[in-house]
Amino acid sequence: MKRIVVSGLIGALFGLGIAISGMANPAKVLNFFDVAGQWDPSLLLVMGGALATTAFGYRLVFASRSRPLLDARFHLPSNRQIDGRLIGGAALFGIGWGLSGFCPGAAIPAIGFGGVPVLVFIGAMMAGIALARSLDGLSRKQLKAF
Template identity: 60%
Template sequence: MSLVVNLLLGLLFGIGLVVSGMADPAKILNFLDVAGTWDPSLLFVMGGAAVTTFIGYRFVLRKPRPVLSDKFQLPVRRGIDGRLLAGAALFGIGWGLGGFCPGPALTALGLGEAGTLLFIPAMGAGVLVAKLATAR
C-alpha cells in the first residue's frame, strides 16, 4: 500500500512541476538572471511550497503517528556545519549551471528533455561521490 501511495504522490509532484513550468530549465535560468530576462514565477512556486509545507507540518504532526508508518522520520540534527554548507553550495552551483534540481530533472527526463541526458548521470555521479566521501 505504501508503495502505491508513494508512486501516486510522486506522480502528483511531477504533474505539479510540469504544470508550473519547473521542468523547463530555461524557467529556472531566467529566474537566476536578475539583470536580464528575470522571471519571478519561481519565487511564487517556492513561496507556495513553503506555505503549504508550514501548514502541512502543523496539521500532520498533531497526529500520534503517520498513516502508513509506525513513526515520523524527522531530522535530528539542527546545526549548520561544513558538510551542510558544502552540500548546499554544490546543489546551488549545479542548479544554476544546469537549471535543474533532482525532482524536475527526473520529470524532464520523462518528458524527453535533452538536457537531462547529461544532468541525470552527473547527478548520479555526485550522489555516489557524496556517499563515498561520507563513508570515510
Template identity: 60%
Template sequence: MRLIAAYIIGLVFGTGIALSGMANPAKVLNFFDIAGSWDPSLIFVMGGALVTTFIGYRLVFGRPAPVLAEAFQVPISRTVDARLLGGSAVFGIGWGIAGFCPGGALPALGTGRWEVFAFIAAVVGGIFLARFLQSRGASARRATA
C-alpha cells in the same frame, strides 16, 4: 498501500513541476538572470510550496503517528556543519548552472531531452562520490583513533 501512496504523491509532485514550468531549465535560469530576462514566476511557485508545506506540517504533525508508518522520521540533527554547507553550495551551483534541481529533474526525464539525463547522471555520480569520500573520511578517523 505505501507503494500506491508514493506513486500518487510522485504523480502530484511531477504534475505540479510540469504545470509550473519548473521542468523547463530556461524558465529556472531566467529567474537567476536578474539583470537580463528575469522571470519572477519561480517566487510564486516557491511561495505556493511554502504555504502548502506550512499547512501540511501542522496537519500531519498534529496526528499521533503517520497513516502508513509506525513513527515520523524527521531529522534530529540541527548542526550547521561543513557537510551541510558544502552540500547546499553544490546544490545551488548545480541548480544555477543546469537549471534543474534533482526533484524537478526527475519529472523532466519524461521529456526525453539528453540534458536531463546528463543532469541525473551527474547527480547519481555525485551521490556515489560523496558516499565514497564520506567512507574514506570515516576510515581515516578510525585509523587515527
C-alpha cells in the same frame, strides 16, 4: 504494498505540479537567476506556494496525529547542526542548479520530456551521489580508526 502505491501517487502528483508550473523547463529557472536580463519571478511564486502548503500541512499533520498512517513513526531529521558538510552541499546544489537550470525534484519529472541535457544532469547527479557516499564512507572509516 500500500506504502509503495501511496508513494507513487504522491510522486506523480509532485511531478505533475513541477510540469504544470513549468519548473521542469531549465530556461524558466535560469531566467529567474537572470535578474539583470529576462528575469522571471514565477519560480519565487512556486517556492512561496510550496512553502505555505508545506507549513500548513506539517502543522495539520503533527497537531492531529502521533504517527503517520502507513508507518510506525515519523522519520524527522535529528541533526540540527549547521556544519561544513551542510553548507558545502547547499553551495554545490545551488551552483549546479544555477548552471544547469535543473534540481533533482524537477529533473526527474523532466525525463518524461526527454532530451540529452536532462539525461546528462541525471547521470552527473547519480555520479555525485556515489562520490559523496564514497567520500563520506572514507571519512567515517578514518574517524573510527583513531
